Amino acid sequence: MRNLKLLVFFLCKLAGLFHLAQWITRDRLRILCYHGFALSDEAEFRPKLFITVKQFEQRLATIRRYRLNVLPLDEAIHRLYSHSLPDNSASITIDDGFHSVYRLAAPCLHAQGLPATVYVTTYYVENPHPIFRLVVQYMFWKTRKRQLLLKHAPWSTHDAVDLSNPEEREKAVWDCINFGERECTEEIRHAICEQLGTLLETPYEDIVRQKLLHLMSPDELRALKDANIGIELHTHRHTFPSDSRSLAEREITDNRAALKRWITAECRHFCYPSGLWDKQQWVWLDSMRIKSSTTCMPGLNSPKTPRHALRRFLDSEDVHQLEFEAAITGFTDLLFHGRSGDPI
Ligand SMILES: [Zn+2]
Incomplete structure (x- = not known):
């Protein structure tokens, strides 16, 4: 079309x-x-x-x-x-x-x-951090990992996310964003991003250094x-x-x-x-x-x-x-x- x-x-x-x-x-x-x-x-x-x-x-x-x-x-x-x-x-x-x-x-x-x-x-x-809802989506988009193992992540009720499953992936993205936006201070959101970057092998500090988002x-x-x-x-x-x-x-x-x-x-x-x-x-x-x-x-x-x-x-x-x-x-x-x- x-x-x-x-x-x-x-x-x-x-x-x-x-x-x-x-x-x-x-x-x-x-x-x-x-x-x-x-x-x-x-x-x-x-x-x-x-x-x-x-x-x-x-x-x-x-x-x-x-x-x-x-x-x-x-x-x-x-x-x-x-x-x-x-x-x-x-x-x-x-x-x-x-x-x-x-x-x-x-x-x-x-x-x-x-x-x-x-x-x-x-x-x-x-608050000179990357925009939370964008950077969470960006890290999930950029990762090459096929599985995300979560230990004690407060925003997820699951221990693992199958990243090759688009629906599961999308749900994890929005669970994280909604938790961060509704329940957390900016500093805690920043800490969630650091942890998520490590877990997804998409270093958050690289995003911060380049001032992306x-x-x-x-x-x-x-x-x-x-x-x-x-x-x-x-x-x-x-x-x-x-x-x-x-x-x-x-x-x-x-x-x-x-x-x-x-x-x-x-x-x-x-x-x-x-x-x-x-x-x-x-x-x-x-x-x-x-x-x-x-x-x-x-x-x-x-x-x-x-x-x-x-x-x-x-x-x-x-x-x-x-x-x-x-x-x-x-x-x-x-x-x-x-x-x-x-x-x-
Ligand atoms: Zn706007």
């Missing part, structure tokens, strides 16, 4: 329809979304979450080739709603704030003279300013509950307070963690002086797009170059959704 889609894209591009789509959608704002950049084999581990530098550089060259006007997010949002957006405008956003943004993405963007915005979730900036440090966040990369809000603990206004607001308050300790600029733009949102949260966001909120819904944006339901195109290693071109030219949008950006 995907091959058929790529063939259609290839033929349509050849027929000049990508350029036609770009012209038709020239008044729409394209917002691109990235997450992590691969320092090692993360793009093989999670191809929907990470992208290699090689592919990212190709994307930036493509953005240049299609002559997109890449604007800083604040300017793009302001101009979108004041009807003064230049044709073919785009904005580049990066979620979470992985260490690899500083190491890999910032130099690429700086070399191309392209601005970007990072939505930073701050818990793992304050880590977020940026406060110094690294501060240094982004030199690469014209802005910093915005993404909650403190990567959650934004729709059933509790006080908990949701606390996430933004804590996120803002943490960022304020490290950077001087005031943060007024927001990205929903995991793309989960509810319309009733819009009034909460307004009361927190949030100017815009981005989702993971695909599509282009117009002045009619609600400012707390902005659409983005999620790019990663898993996205074919033709799919990327189809998205940034607006071809995908015209093909599958008609002209999006209208009120939901």
Whole structure:
């Protein structure tokens, strides 16, 4: 099915329809979304979450080739709603704030003279360990062992896990994550990872040394300013509950307070963690002086797009170059959704 889609894209591009789509959608704002950049084999581990530098550089060259006007997010949002957006405008956003943004993405963007915005979730900036739920999955993915022998592991009721059995393996992964997230302090989670790394023969200290699956440090966040990369809000603990206004607001308050300790600029733009949102949260966001909120819904944006339901195109290693071109030219949008950006 995907091959058929790529063939259609290839033929349509050849027929000049990508350029036609770009012209038709020239008044729409394209917002691109990235997450992590691969320092090692993360793009093989999670191809929907990470992208290699090689592919990212190709994307930036493509953005240049299609002559997109890449604007800083604040300017793009302001101009979108004041009807003064230049044709073919785009904005580049990066979620979470992985260490690899500083190491890999910032130099690429700086070399191309392209601005970007990072939505930073701050818990793992304050606690500089690998993100627990990701590193547990990574170690289980990377191990060559076929059996995991567990002695007195508090998170498992079994003494052994058959790692060649995908269901058993997956259950062990989530038993460990759920136990760590629900029952443990950050220090104990760190100790669980060390023990798990030894048992799986995937040394945790190597992951820590390479800073895989880590977020940026406060110094690294501060240094982004030199690469014209802005910093915005993404909650403190990567959650934004729709059933509790006080908990949701606390996430933004804590996120803002943490960022304020490290950077001087005031943060007024927001990205929903995991793309989960509810319309009733819009009034909460307004009361927190949030100017815009981005989702993971695909599509282009117009002045009619609600400012707390902005659409983005999620790019990663898993996205074919033709799919990327189809998205940034607006071809995908015209093909599958008609002209999006209208009120939901
Ligand atoms: Zn996120």
